[in-house]
Every structure is written in C-alpha cells, then in structure tokens.
Amino acid sequence: MRLSDLGEFGLINLIRAASAKYEDPGRIPWRQILLGIGDDAAAWQNDNRIQLATTDTLVQSVHFDLGAITWEELGWKALAVNLSDIAAMGGIPRYALLSLALPAQLKVQDVSEFINSFLLLAAEFGVALVGGNVATAHNIVITVTIIGCSKGKNMLERSAACPGEQIAVTGYVGLAAAGLEMLKGKTISDPNARNILRQAHFKPVPRVKEGQILIEQGVRTAIDISDGLVADLDHVCESSKVSAKINIEQVPVHPVVTAHFPNSRELALSGGEDYELLFTADKATVARARQALGCPVTVIGDITKDELPTRVLVVDSRGTIIPYKKGGWDHFKNAVSHTEFT
C-alpha cells in the first residue's frame, strides 16, 4: 500500500496508533499530556501552566507557488498559519523556531524579505524567534514551530462540543478560496476586490486575541478554519462525538465573494485557509462572546447528538438539505491526482 491509498488522515491515524503503544501514562512526559496528536496544537501541564506547541509546514508547489506569492507574503503566511493553531486553542504564542530548506541559488534579498516579514508579524503577536535550522534542498520547505501557553487554566479543544450548543464563526468564510480562484486566473476587474482577495489568501490575520477572548468568556470548543468550514466542523464533530446542522443562508459569505463568484456558497462551505475561528457554546455564552469580540460573529447552526453517518448536515431556511462537497485537502490523495496530470 502507498501513502496515496492511505491518505493524509490515515497516516496521522497510523502515527497516533503507533505512538499509543509507547505511552507510559504513569511517567513524565506522558503523565503531563493534556492533548496529544490530533488537535490544533499539543498541550501539556507544566508546573502551573498549560504549555502549547504546534508545527506546520509549507511546501513549494504544494502550498504555494513562487510565481504567485511574494516572499514578503510567504514570510507572513508561514507564521500566520501556525499562530492560527495557537489561536484555535485560545493560547498565547511565545517562541518560534524556523526551519528553512532552501535551494542555494535563491537570492539573499528574497530570503531577507521573507525573514523580515516573518519577524514583523511575530513581533506584532509578541513572538520571539529563538532558533531554527537552515539546510539546502531542491525545493523550498518551510517548517515553523510555535511554543506558547494557555491564557489561564483552560484551553479551546476540538472535543468539547455538546448537543444543543450553537455553532458560530468569526469573520467571513470563502474569501481565501475565492482568492485562490482569482490567482488561478479568474478575472476580477475591481481593484479593491482584487486586493481583499489577495490579502485573504496570502496574508490571513490569525485570530489570536479572539481565541483568548473566547476562553475568557467561557467557550470550550473551537477550531481554526484551515481545511474548510464543513471539513473543520466535521473534525470537531468527530472529536466530540456529535453531529451538526448548519443553515447555508446564515453562513457569512464575504460580499466580495458573493458579488464575484457564482459558486460563492461552495467556496464558503468547502474552501479552506480562512483561518477564522469556528466555535460552539450555549446560546448565552455565544451572545457574551459576540459582545466581547471586536469582529463579526455569526451563528450558523447547532450541534446535535451523534447522527452518524451524517456528521454535518447543511440545510436552507426551508429545511431543504443542501448537498455539498466536504472539501478539505488530503495531501497524499490529492498528490496522486497531481501526479496523474504530470
């Protein structure tokens, strides 16, 4: 069997199962682990504090195309996607490690722009670059690790959603995926719209402060929307052993997407990389969180009891079931279809 048959999530499950064989729950470090493989970040108890760590990799020609993204945007994005994982825990990012595998013929000027943009965003979020690794490679691979801590005694998890809770999202969804369609060639004549779409795709703003506010307001369940609204809600449902019902008409699609993309609903449901936070909580908590947050918050549906095989049901206001593609991205399975086109 090949990785292309197993798929990305199959590989993660294989690693998790193998890892479980070596766990020794009575011993440090296993005794301290609060969240291992499978959440947005790992978490463990460290004296009085919960420590968080997350890592994310960007691979040239898979995650980005140097013909489209600038080095400045790449430096931002490489860090932003990691900050978003800490945001999804409601945590505080603190220290970053940066691993660069780079071709030797790259221009120093380009790499400098990458570094400066990375550091600018890091400083904005109070993150210090403390180390990393540089190595030569044929193809660019950037791996960022962020280590942080919890805001208080709690953190946001994927596995705490309960039936009856509302499902809410910050900001808008579908914008980053629409940006990708534009970058792939779709003509958008309005320069303002072009700018919004490009920013959304290349310079997402991680919801770090918002994640911390959610924790303060008593929210316990969240995920960042990296794979896509439905795909990430599906991750929450799977981890929490619940199902979900969302109303397509309530999903906050950005006006730029509605105006320029006939497939705006599909982009909103299945497009990834928005890096907004999806969270669940009881009605009063969601209302409180909405008050406290300085960004748009939209209730899009409810958590229901486990209704397998349906994890996520999408309906319209008349109750009609809307079919959807779950979306998301399976690295190894997609990669196969890439190979077929080569």
Next chain:
Amino acid sequence: MRLSDLGEFGLINLIRAASAKYEDPGRIPWRQILLGIGDDAAAWQNDNRIQLATTDTLVQSVHFDLGAITWEELGWKALAVNLSDIAAMGGIPRYALLSLALPAQLKVQDVSEFINSFLLLAAEFGVALVGGNVATAHNIVITVTIIGCSKGKNMLERSAACPGEQIAVTGYVGLAAAGLEMLKGKTISDPNARNILRQAHFKPVPRVKEGQILIEQGVRTAIDISDGLVADLDHVCESSKVSAKINIEQVPVHPVVTAHFPNSRELALSGGEDYELLFTADKATVARARQALGCPVTVIGDITKDELPTRVLVVDSRGTIIPYKKGGWDHFKNAVSHTEFT
C-alpha cells in the same frame, strides 16, 4: 547575491541580525530568553524551570540517501540528531513534534518502519510524540522539534569556555565520517568493522545522560560534535571569545578507523556527525566528570586566551603545528559545488 555566496552561517547571521531588531528586552517573551539563535538549543526561563527547544531537518539527497539508509535507521537518526542538541545543553528531552514532507508514492510499510523506529528511540529517552504535520512533497524533508527542560538551574552552553580549561570529548571521533566513506564505496572486509561503522553513521546514540552528568559535575561548556571536532570546537571558541590548542595524538580515534583508514586523523578532526560531546572545564572538574560518566572521556587539549586569527591550533606531542581542514559543512556553499557536479 545568492545563498551560495552568503553561506549557511551567513544566513544564520542574517536571521540573527534581523531578529535582534525586533527584540523588546522588557517584554515577555524576550525578557525570558536565556539563549536565542546560535546555540545547540534555544533556552528560556519558565517559572522555576529552564525550557529548551531545538529543531533539525533531514533533507533527502542532502542528509541521507534512500539507497544507503534503511527506513528504520532514518527514523532513529531523525530523532537522535535532535536529542543530541538537548544533550549538548545537559537538558532533559520531553516532547517531540514530527513534520513529514513525503512523496505520495512511498510505501506505507516503509513509513511505518520509520515511525516505529522513531518512537522506539523516543521511548528509550522518555520522549513523547505529541504532534506534528504531514504534507506531500517531491522530495523527503523531515523536521523534528524537541522541547525539554534543564536538569536544574544550569545548562551547558557554547559561550562559557575560559582560558586554562581542559578540552575533553566523550567516546570516539571520526567513526561516523569513516562510516560515510565506507558507504560511499570504500571496501571494508571485516564484517564487525562494517557493522560498527554503519551504526556510527546511521544510528548515533545521543549522549543525553552524559550531558546531564556533566551539568551535575559542574561543567558549564559543551557542544555536540555534529559538524566535526575542529569545526565544533571553533564554534565554542567563537562563542566564548577564546582560542584552543589540541594535541592530535590525544584525539580519541576509534581503533576501527585507525585500522582501516589511512586518513584517520583527518576523519577525526574534520569528519562530522559523531554526536559525541565536547566539553571544557578546569582539571578537577574534568577529572570528576570522567569518574561520573560511564563512557570514555579523553582530554585533548586546552582553552587558551583569544589568539585570533587562530581559533583552533592543532599540534603533535613535539609541538609541531599540524595543518588541517576545518571541515564542517556549509549547506549553501557545498550545495553549489554539488550543482557543479550535476
């Protein structure tokens, strides 16, 4: 200018200088940093404990060749080189993150062997795999991050060497580089020697316990020998602003290397990847450390006051200066010469 002109250490200096511009020493996290970019691991104060973090990347065709290394060996080595960085701090490794960029056509069986070997070594050193990332890529890139803590209030650093101190190394040097020569085609008929050489190159045993013992015995300066004996001693000298004099006849070359490699001294001085610890301390402390350590410890020379431009002087017992190639590996500069051969 290209990275190939700047070189690996030039790039690290560029990142360090850029990073310094964003430091805000009064603020967390900068206020807590004890060691940033440039030591074996980053270190910061965290409540009562020093936290350590390190990351290292293995790139296919640069760091390893799948025609030579087995998946089982690769899983070991990917973790071992990182554990060695924690060993060089005298620290305790605790949590690992594993980022895998892999071609989709890889066999699941091979990746499984990698994972199991990685986890077996992790368990042996009390390290839990808590997360990571998987992505598709044309070429394998493996990035491991380890987070740990100090044994007590101190750690081993590169920058604490003082004139008059002895220089000592654990175990033997040159074995891993000799192993590489064998793997590249040099015939070694003795199967026992072949085995020792292969193990040294592919399955180095990180000196984690030894690093902790050094701390307990009062040693303050160490580095792991990854770039090569002279190159790594040079790093210590540069960080500590001192020079060093070593006696070639005292350098512990493994008998297998002496027996089979006419260039054994060169391998010992300039060959990398031994993952032994080089440390400096006053005579009494070195004697105490040797007693406490369960491995060979050899005094090879002394730290002298800064005698620039000579950082590391190699002599024989008669005082004759032995010329040497500093060795070590510059990723981007070497990469250029690779390109020239392609």
